Amino acid sequence: MFGSTAFLVILLLSLFVFAVPEWLKYYFTLGLLTAGIALSTSWCTGVLPDAGQTCELSLFTAATGTRMVLVIDSLSAFFILVINFTVLVGFLYARGYLEPYRARMNALRFSIHYFSYLWLWISMLMVVMVRDGLSFLIVWEIMALSSFFLVIFDAEERSIMKTGISYLIQMHVGMFFILVAFLIVQQDTGRMSFDALGEYFGRHRNLPVFLLFFAGFAIKAGFIPLHTWLPEAHPAAPSHVSGVMSGVMIKMGIYGIVRVLAAMQSDLLVTGVIILIISLVSGVLGVMMAIVQHDLKRLLAYHSIENIGIIGIGLGLGVIGQATGNHTLSLLGYSGGLLHVLNHSLFKSLLFFNAGSVYLAAHTRNMEQTGGLMKRMPWTAILFLTGSLAICGLPPFNGFISEYLIYMGMFGSLSGANLFHSILIVGSIAALSLIGGLAIFCFTKAFGIVFLGEPRSDQAGHAREAGKSMIYPQLATAAMIIFIGLGSPLVVKPVFGIVGQIWNLGAQPLVSGAFTANLAQLSLAGGIFVVTVAVLLLYRRYHLSRRVVETGPTWGCGYTAGSAKQQYTATSFAYNYNHIAKPLLQTRKEIEEIGEDEIFPHGRKFLSHSDDLFKRHLVDRPVDLVSGLLKRIAVMQTGQIRHYILYAFVFMLLVLLLAMLKII
Amino acid sequence: MAGFVLIAVAAFFFPGVILRTKSIASGRKGPGIFQPWKDIAVLFRKGSVFSDTTGLIFRIAPSVTLATVTGAMLFLPFAEQKAVLSFEGDFIMFAYLLALGKFFTIIAALDTGSSFEGMGASREALFSMLVEPAFFILIATFAMFTGYTSFSVIFNHFFITGNDYVLIYSIIGAYLLVQIAMIENSRLPVDDPKTHLELTMIHEVMILDYSGFDKALIHIGTYLKFAIYGSLIYNLVVPAGWNVILQTGLFFAVQALFAVVIGFTESFRARNKMNKNPKFILTLSSIALIAFMVILILTEKLA
Known part of the structure; x- marks a missing residue:
């Protein structure tokens, strides 16, 4: 009871953001946020270690007699922890990020911003905690509205306002689907709640209602072809908001899908195949479109689509496993998907924060205008590198662990599978490995062009490192990334527990035991690798200290007057690739050809754009x-x-x- | 452990054998078999020159790349002995570790700010991305055929099934691995290490600015990678149950044969046109799909 009163107090106090003096606003919001996070995290501690426990909180009783109840089971607890971490880090980062805006925006704008941020966080928490359909739709709506206000924070530009409106419309299209699905359930069972889903699914065909829910949630999550709001809204929002939106808010769609999947009872195979195929398409096309972007944040936004695809592949495999009675596949697929939710929230928010620091320092998000930032912003560069390696799924970082689980589900299910299943799985393996390869292509480009080489513009040349208040929170995220990468058994075991409990997978203790051993070996291999690198680097240092080490210009093939403009750009790096991917990406070029009679050509522009x-x-x-x-x-x-x-x-x-x- | 040591030993002879083959095939007297390692010894003695543009990434990349290669060596078994590290799904770690090395090689090239190296980086990134599915389909067929998901166990059970037609699959697999090794190590027909023009290089242009210690590490990494693929091929064609002494001999024979094949390919074949390469590499994925079909037939899923 104490918890719910405290929670209500926090909700009420959030209104006072408008009242407190300007210098106090940030700290006031931070205080509320920290208190709320401590509170909601404490709810989870009771639930997480012993999967199967639930914790109920009665928030208030409305005049009509309906009670607003928050229910926390292990799935909610998992999502609460994911939300809390990224939201807190994002807000700590925001202090430095919003500094330049303070001069040109009035206090009211900031109040609205902080208020929306608080309510985005509150609504996300409530989304994963309420079970009642109507309450769910209300908090779902609050989430869309608050994120809308966050996106249009910088709405001096008309385009941002337009983006915001388009975002709001698409969110409501999604909500409409969810509403219809809930109404169908209510027609039949008389209750409009997630708890009634099981009853409904027990009596009727599962697929139609699932598809309605899926359409609604997939718009939020950003599955292709329902992703169109995502690459517009993320770049428009301020970076800490993009980090939170891409890191956790789109995962609310995944949460919804998981809740519905957990209740499903029939039509499993076809559901699984549908999810798997949509996810594969999202994964491959998402990263394919990411590669040709010039805008750093838009590139990251397309990568969110790719990662949602990977999460979806995990979930799809889980459902297929259930349909075919293969509990190992279910466990590994679902766990890989859920763990990727956590992993993606970490590295994607980190990358967005870095992109924000780059934007503040170089005043541009266009990669062609950057370059050489590693020398000017070493910490941001190293953090971005960490995030890039993790998002590519490379060991020993966290992205690898979730991809490993998904891969293992696929490889492990191959030997006994029938023809259809074998073809499906081998196709998925090929696609997932292609996604990995494309991601490496994309992030070598992003990191290499933005941070390495020489600056391509004056602004980039004068860039300064982001303030300490922006770096420290990111270090926490990076530490989590490495912790999950090297200490995976500690994290994966609870995830196995959650999955086993949600879907009642009988084989769970046996498989998770064997798998924790594998993961321990994985950590060992990662550890050996890290030690080898350290030893080599130490020896290198000793070795070079006893040799002549000089510096000189980069080898220019004998040409010594090369300038920064001659470096490879993001466009030229992707040129080869673009050549192959053209049929899918439809890149356009705008160039005015030189006429035959033009003896002294005048200046020209070259534009390339991919729709x-x-x-x-x-x-x-x-x-x-x-x-x-x-x-x-x-x-x-x-x-x-x-x-x-x-x-x-x-x-x-x-x-x-x-x-x-x-x-x- | 035996696998690890044998790969290291094989890497010692590997580049020399390629070099000798090429010399003999072109009718030259040519350098001795240990010349590549003598070159490395020279590099170790020399100092280094670094470009002003480069920073931390350029300096750590060779060490990281070598560590990924030695890390990948830990997963390879020999005969019935298990590899140093063997667990379910170790081949995923194997492939991703090598990819990590690639990542660092590519960004190190971009660190120099040279347009040549950027070009090489772009090409290498593209080609290694395209080759990834072929390798994963291949190991998927391993897993499907044997029912195991670890290099050590897979190769131990490969020939036990008693199905003699496995050999067909082994040959396709070995062919694929040879091709993948050529691409991963940037050799003909995708890339020509001996080309003299920066514009036509892939891997060589990426390491143009390296000298001394770091360059030596890069070369060692390449030699080890050859021997790693050689060892994979060996495991695919020789049953794990045979006599260990015989196997040791056969191991070196297979490695030598692999090196000779590379030497001959490079002597008698021209490099692909650069824009033909993606097609060439994607063909490998379709060959891998043929291997998959073979396995479907062998496991009687497709009759």
């Missing part, structure tokens, strides 16, 4: 079509009263006519 095919055909085309149609109808709006009276007259005539013919 998102899905956005063009799924969003832009239909919207253009509808608005074109509406514009044509708008001729009727003449602004002259006599015309309107005529319309009314014609309408009444029509009604009369139809009534006479007994049509209405």
Whole structure:
């Protein structure tokens, strides 16, 4: 009872963000946030170690008699921890990030920003805790609204406002699907709640309602082809918000999918195959589109789609495992997916924070204008490198662990599988390895172009390292990344427990025991690797200390007047790739050819741009079509009263006519 | 442990054998078999020159890359002996460790700010990305055929099934591994290590700015990687149950044969046109799919 009162107090106090003096606002919000995080984390401690326990909190009783109840089971607890960590780190980072904005924005803007940030966090917590359908939709809506206000924080630019509106619309399309799904369940069972799902699924075909839920949640999560809001909204938002949105908010979609999957009872195989195929497409296309981006944050946004794809591959495999009675596959697939939720929240938020630091220092997100930042911002560079290695799934970082689990599920299920299953799994293995390869291509490009070489613009040349208050929180995230990478058994075991409990997987203790041993070996291999690197580097240092070490210019093939402009750019790095991927990506070039009679060519521009095919055909085309149609109808709006009276007259005539013919 | 040591020993002769083969094939007297290692000894004695543009990444990359290669060696078994580290899914770690090395080689090249090295980096990134699915499909067929997911156990059970047609699969697998090794080590027909023009290089152009100690580490890494792939090929064609002394002999014979094949390929074949390479590499994935079909038939899933 104590917990719920405290929680309500925090909710009420959040209003005072508007009242406190300007210098106190940040710390006031931070205080509330820390208190709330401590509180909600304490709820989890009772639930996590002993999977199967749930913790119930009655928040308040409405006048109508319905109680607002928060239920925390192990799945909620897992998501609460993921949310809390990234939200806190993001807010600590925000202090330094928002510094330059203080001069040009008034206090009210900041109040709205902090208030929305608090409520984004609160709504996400509630999303994973409420079970009642109506309450769920309300907090889901609050989440969309608060994140909308966060996205448009910097809305001096019209384009950002436009992006925000488009985001809001797409979120509501998603909500509509969820609402319809809940209503169908309510029609049948009389209850509108996640708890009623099991009852409904027990009596009816599972697939249609699942697809409705999936469509709704997939818009939030960003599965292709429902991802179109994501690469627009993430770059527009301030970086700490992008980090939180990409790190945890889109995972709320995954949470919803997991809740629904946990209740499903039939149609499992087809569901699993659908999820798997959509996820594979999201994974491969997401990273393929990421490679051709010039905007660092947009590149990261497309990578979120890829990682959501990887999470989805895990979940899809889990469902297939359930359908075929292969509990090991289920356990590994679901655990890999869930662990990737945690992992992605860490490295993606870290990368977004870094991108924010780069933006503050170099005043651009365009990679072609950066370069050589590692010398100017060493800490940011090392953190970005950590994040890049982790997101590529390379050992000994955390991304590898979740991908390893998913791979193991796939490899392990191959030997006894039938023809269809074998082909599906081998295809998925090939796709996942391709995703890994493409991610390496993408992040060698991102890291190499932004941080290495020489600065490509004056702004980049004058960049300064981000402040300490921005670096320290990121170090915490990086430490978590390495901790999960090297100490994986400690983290994976609870995840196994959660998965085993949600889906009642009988084989769980046996498999998780054997797997923890494998993971321990994995940690050992990682440890050996780290030690080898350390030994080699120490010896190298000793070795070079006794040799002549000089510096000179980079080898320019004999040409000594090379400039920073001659370096490889992001576009040229991706040129080869672009050549192959052209049919899928439709990159456009704009160049004015040199005419034959032009003896002294004047200055020219070269533009290359890659559209998102899905956005063009799924969003832009239909919207253009509808608005074109509406514009044509708008001729009727003449602004002259006599015309309107005529319309009314014609309408009444029509009604009369139809009534006479007994049509209405 | 035996696997680890034998690979290290094989790496000692490997580049020399390639070199000798090429000399003989082109009718030259050529350098001796230990010339590559003598070159490395020279590099160790020399000092280093670093470009002003480069920073930390450029300096740590060779050490990291070598560590990934030695790390990958830990997973390879020999005969019936288990590898130093053997656990379920060790081949995933194997492949991803090598990819980590690639990552560092690529960003080290970008660290120099040279357009040549950027070009090489871009090509290497693309080609190694395209080759990834072929390797994973291949090990998926291993896992599917034997039912195990660790190099040591897979190779121990490879020939036990008593199905003589396994040999067909072994040959396809060995062919694939040879090709993958050529791409991963940037040799013909994808890349020509002896080309003299920066514009046509891939791997060599990425390490243009290295000298002394770091360059020696890079070369050692390449030689070890050859022997690693040689050892994989060996495990695929020789049953693990045979006599150990015979096997030791056969191990070196297979490694030598592999080196000779590389030497002959490089003597009689021209490098692919650069924009043909992606097609060439993707063909490997389709050959891997053929290996998959063979396994489907062998395990009687596809009759």
